[in-house]
Amino acid sequence: MIFIIENLRETDVEAVVNLYQFIIDELHARSLEVERLHFKDIYPAEEVKKRLDNKDCVYLAGKEDGKVVGFVFAWVSEGVGNLHWMGLSPDCRKKGLWR
Numbered sequence: 608m609i610f611i612i613e614n615l616r617e618t619d620v621e622a623v624v625n626l627y628q629f630i631i632d633e634l635h636a637r638s639l640e641v642e643r644l645h646f647k648d649i650y651p652a653e654e655v656k657k658r659l660d661n662k663d664c665v666y667l668a669g670k671e672d673g674k675v676v677g678f679v680f681a682w683v684s685e686g687v688g689n690l691h692w693m694g695l696s697p698d699c700r701k702k703g704l705w706r
Contacts, residue, residue, distance in 0.1 A: 608671060615666035615678070617656055622675035623668055624652045630694040650680065650692075671699060 615623060631646045658664040663684065669677025676699045680692040 610669065610671050610676075612667055612669050612677075612679075615655075615659060615668045617659060619668050619670075619675050620652050620655050620659075623666075623678045624650055624655060626675060626678060626694055626696055627680070627692060629696075630692075633697075669695065669699075 627650055628647050631643055635643045635646065655666065659666060663682055665679065665681040665683070665688070667679040667681075668675050669679075677695040678693070679690065681688055681690045683689070
């Protein structure tokens with residue numbers, strides 16, 4: 608098993624956004640769908656693709672054997688880094704990948 612963290616590539620955006628949306632559903636399972644959609648609407652795949660070239664956006668993908676299993680969404684605002692979302696697929700949790 609090879610685990611890497613790299614800058615998000617356009618070819619992996621769909622997989623990362625799908626994982627992000629899965630995690631939103633998981634975290635907000637008891638919320639109304641409209642509330643979950645509020646979070647999901649912030650990171651549509653096409654918008655994420657546009658932001659990949661923005662020097663103030665930090666998008667990372669975690670991959671296990673080439674498959675997207677994690678992500679980080681962060682922004683730099685006025686010189687300060689802000690972590691907005693981080694997620695890991697359920698299959699990879701408690702595996703010790705983050706030691």
